[in-house]
Amino acid sequence: MLLVVAAFIVAFVLLLYMISPLISPNPLKLNGAHVVVTGGSSGIGKCIAMECYKHGAFITLVARDEHKLVQAKKEVEKCAINDKQVVLCISVDVSKDYNQVESVIKQAQEKLGPVDMLVNCAGTSISGKFEEVEVDRFKKLMEVNYLGSVYPTRAVVTTMKERRMGRIMFVSSQAGQIGLFGYTAYSPSKFALRGLAEALQMEMKPYNIYVTVAYPPDTDTPGFAEESKTKPLETKLISETSGVCQPEQVAKIVVKDAVQGNFTSSFGPDGYMLSALTCGMSPVTSITEGLQQEAFVELYGRQRDSVFRSSWSSIVTVFGLAALGAVGLTIGAYLAQK
Numbered sequence: 001m002l003l004v005v006a007a008f009i010v011a012f013v014l015l016l017y018m019i020s021p022l023i024s025p026n027p028l029k030l031n032g033a034h035v036v037v038t039g040g041s042s043g044i045g046k047c048i049a050m051e052c053y054k055h056g057a058f059i060t061l062v063a064r065d066e067h068k069l070v071q072a073k074k075e076v077e078k079c080a081i082n083d084k085q086v087v088l089c090i091s092v093d094v095s096k097d098y099n100q101v102e103s104v105i106k107q108a109q110e111k112l113g114p115v116d117m118l119v120n121c122a123g124t125s126i127s128g129k130f131e132e133v134e135v136d137r138f139k140k141l142m143e144v145n146y147l148g149s150v151y152p153t154r155a156v157v158t159t160m161k162e163r164r165m166g167r168i169m170f171v172s173s174q175a176g177q178i179g180l181f182g183y184t185a186y187s188p189s190k191f192a193l194r195g196l197a198e199a200l201q202m203e204m205k206p207y208n209i210y211v212t213v214a215y216p217p218d219t220d221t222p223g224f225a226e227e228s229k230t231k232p233l234e235t236k237l238i239s240e241t242s243g244v245c246q247p248e249q250v251a252k253i254v255v256k257d258a259v260q261g262n263f264t265s266s267f268g269p270d271g272y273m274l275s276a277l278t279c280g281m282s283p284v285t286s287i288t289e290g291l292q293q294e295a296f297v298e299l300y301g302r303q304r305d306s307v308f309r310s311s312w313s314s315i316v317t318v319f320g321l322a323a324l325g326a327v328g329l330t331i332g333a334y335l336a337q338k
């Protein structure tokens with residue numbers, strides 16, 4: 001009897017896997033598509049632009065520094081697969097003035113046609129202990145990482161809805177899935193993207209527009225190198241538990257997920273596990289994605305969660321004890337002098 005039930009469950013799961021592609025979104029054709037990449041002049045954004053260009057897309061790179069934009073354009077152009085492809089550069093601060101962002105997106109659409117895929121990758125990171133981070137940095141990170149994604153998205157959705165097609169990607173971070181030591185300013189700005197993406201996906205699905213939230217791990221980029229200069233040691237040690245990835249590898253995965261219309265895009269076994277553990281009530285765009293999440297949470301849920309947390313907590317505890325020890329020694333030395 002047990003065998004029959006097991007065979008029935010296996011057959012049912014297999015059937016769901018087989019019909020999954022039939023009810024998933026149709027993949028976006030990148031060949032000839034217009035892809036706008038904010039933060040496209042450096043790091044992950046530049047590699048996403050290169051990856052899309054390798055598939056025949058037309059690209060608009062958005063960032064502030066014109067010199068970096070020109071350099072990135074040259075690198076992206078090397079990935080061309082036909083001589084019709086174009087790379088357009090737009091210099092604008094995506095976090096400051098919505099009207100300006102709307103106007104430059106309009107110009108890009110006039111030149112390269114309606115936007116098929118928007119990649120919100122412009123962002124920055126600051127790490128430090130809560131009370132040591134300058135107060136205005138909290139505001140700055142929300143402006144760049146959150147509003148800097150809201151504004152370009154607002155500027156493209158009306159046309160996407162009219163055309164009943166489109167992809168919108170938000171580049172969050174693993175620190176947008178779990179709050180970690182040193183990221184009290186950064187994490188909330190990346191968590192906010194998920195809230196935005198979940199609500200937006202519900203509004204956009206009837207228009208055949210699919211939203212993807214990417215959660216990259218530590219990635220070897222100029223931005224990462226800059227942030228590492230001031231990272232607290234605890235944050236560094238926690239980060240080191242999962243290694244550093246290359247931006248080209250991250251770009252490949254996130255572009256593939258966005259093309260397929262997957263809501264969540266994660267990288268590597270740890271990233272995948274973290275996404276499954278923190279999926280909450282996030283939308284799933286295919287039966288396969290839903291089944292995999294269910295299986296992971298049931299099988300590994302709390303055990304894996306406590307493994308992650310306890311190893312990170314022990315790093316912070318060891319530092320706390322060391323700090324207490326140092327204070328104790330200082331007081332002891334002071335009392336001994338007296």
Ligand SMILES: NC(=O)c1ccc[n+]([C@@H]2O[C@H](COP(=O)([O-])OP(=O)(O)OC[C@H]3O[C@@H](n4cnc5c(N)ncnc54)[C@H](OP(=O)(O)O)[C@@H]3O)[C@@H](O)[C@H]2O)c1
Binds near residue numbers: 039042123220221222
């Ligand atoms: N590298 C990592 O370890 C990692 C991990 C997880 C998530 N992420 C996220 O991935 C994204 C890219 O990170 P990255 O490491 O590739 O950074 P990066 O090398 O510093 O590149 C950041 C890009 O964003 C642009 N940018 C920054 N602020 C902007 C603004 N206000 N308006 C317009 N463009 C702006 C920069 O150009 P300008 O300065 O010229 O404007 C640059 O093109 C960020 O959102 C980051 O939070 C990174």
